[in-house]
Amino acid sequence: MATDGDADFDDAVLDGNAVAGVLASTFGWDMTAMPSQCAHCHNVNITAELRAYTRAPGIVLRCPTCSGVVMRIVETPTSTLIDTSGIAWLRFERR
Amino acid sequence: MSLAAPPARRPSPIAWQIATVTAIRAETPRVKSLTLAAPSWPGHRAGQHVDLRLTAEDGYSVERSYSIGSEPERTDSFDITVEEISDGEVSPFLDEEVIVGDRIEVRGPIGGYFVWEASGAPAAEPLFLVAGGSGVVPLMAMLRHRARAGARNPTRLLYSSRHLEEVIYRSELDALAAADDGLEVVHTLTRSRPEGWTGYNRRIDDRMIADALAPLGAGARCFICGPTALVEVAANSLVRLGLPPDRVRTERFGPSGT
Numbered sequence: 001m002a003t004d005g006d007a008d009f010d011d012a013v014l015d016g017n018a019v020a021g022v023l024a025s026t027f028g029w030d031m032t033a034m035p036s037q038c039a040h041c042h043n044v045n046i047t048a049e050l051r052a053y054t055r056a057p058g059i060v061l062r063c064p065t066c067s068g069v070v071m072r073i074v075e076t077p078t079s080t081l082i083d084t085s086g087i088a089w090l091r092f093e094r095r
Numbered sequence: 096m097s098l099a100a101p102p103a104r105r106p107s108p109i110a111w112q113i114a115t116v117t118a119i120r121a122e123t124p125r126v127k128s129l130t131l132a133a134p135s136w137p138g139h140r141a142g143q144h145v146d147l148r149l150t151a152e153d154g155y156s157v158e159r160s161y162s163i164g165s166e167p168e169r170t171d172s173f174d175i176t177v178e179e180i181s182d183g184e185v186s187p188f189l190d191e192e193v194i195v196g197d198r199i200e201v202r203g204p205i206g207g208y209f210v211w212e213a214s215g216a217p218a219a220e221p222l223f224l225v226a227g228g229s230g231v232v233p234l235m236a237m238l239r240h241r242a243r244a245g246a247r248n249p250t251r252l253l254y255s256s257r258h259l260e261e262v263i264y265r266s267e268l269d270a271l272a273a274a275d276d277g278l279e280v281v282h283t284l285t286r287s288r289p290e291g292w293t294g295y296n297r298r299i300d301d302r303m304i305a306d307a308l309a310p311l312g313a314g315a316r317c318f319i320c321g322p323t324a325l326v327e328v329a330a331n332s333l334v335r336l337g338l339p340p341d342r343v344r345t346e347r348f349g350p351s352g353t
Contacts, residue, residue: 013323013347014323014347014348015345015346015347016208017144017160017206017208017209017346017347018160018347018348020144020160020205020206021109021146021158021160021202021203021205024109024205025109025110025111025202028109029109030205030206030207032205032206032207032208032209033207033208046208047208048206048208048209048344048345048346049345
């Protein structure tokens with residue numbers, strides 16, 4: 001992975017792997033393998049498989065099945081705001 | 096009744112820390128590998144990535160994610176491989192200006208999904224890797240790890256590049272494939288071919304995926320990394336060929352990230 005641009009492959013959508021860093025530093029552990037249910041279509045997705053739109057002031061994660069917005073992430077200099085209204089549930093594995 | 100003491104909260108391994116560039120190596124005319132050493136680097140798993148943060152004097156900062164290309168068996172440092180992208184904000188710096196001794200903020204290792212570990216897989220389980228361009232980097236970490244771990248599971252890398260001289264890690268891939276430990280590397284060159292080229296000469300498509308997978312069979316574990324369009328084609332092909340979606344792991348990269 002390399003998230004810097006490449007004009008030859010100009011497709012705007014990445015996947016949840018691209019936002020693993022901000023999620024991990026916010027929640028405290030890796031989230032890429034975590035399942036969650038889309039609140040719109042009720043499909044269960046792994047975070048790494050969500051579609052990630054990162055070319056904006058914030059990050060939007062969409063469901064790969066229905067394209068509904070699952071999560072929105074905005075980082076400011078002092079805080080991270082995560083809108084999770086598109087998630088019905090998510091499952092953390094206890095270790 | 097007594098309450099057990101709550102478990103100690105694990106220290107977060109994902110805080111930003113300062114890494115030092117300890118080596119720079121040219122891979123192709125447009126691609127370099129940087130070796131980074133960070134004092135409290137916890138070690139990585141093959142396939143994980145790291146976030147880099149560069150901050151200008153005026154406080155403007157940019158973050159980018161780079162896959163780790165080195166094998167987890169090397170614990171005192173790790174390598175990233177950077178392709179120069181003319182309109183990128185970060186890669187021109189990493190490709191042209193960075194020198195040994197420079198310090199860069201890093202956060203990682205990151206990711207638990209796009210990971211392959213020799214010890215975590217059945218010893219004979221076939222491994223099918225599909226790469227486009229610099230998408231080969233995390234797959235190279237898996238191949239280096241596989242070699243160091245002494246794994247002999249049937250493994251194929253299908254690797255799409257534009258030109259032969261843009262094939263990253265070419266000589267090392269040749270050497271790994273010559274080791275007679277079950278690894279085969281299949282190249283496709285999409286823009287230009289050297290005279291006498293007998294390999295594939297087109298973008299990855301359904302038929303190429305089917306042919307490349309055939310010697311491994313539908314029991315293979317698959318990892319695909321590259322531009323989004325290539326990942327979609329390869330992943331959809333594999334699922335149509337009957338591989339369970341949860342055995343096909345993908346990582347997409349594209350234009351400017353977070």
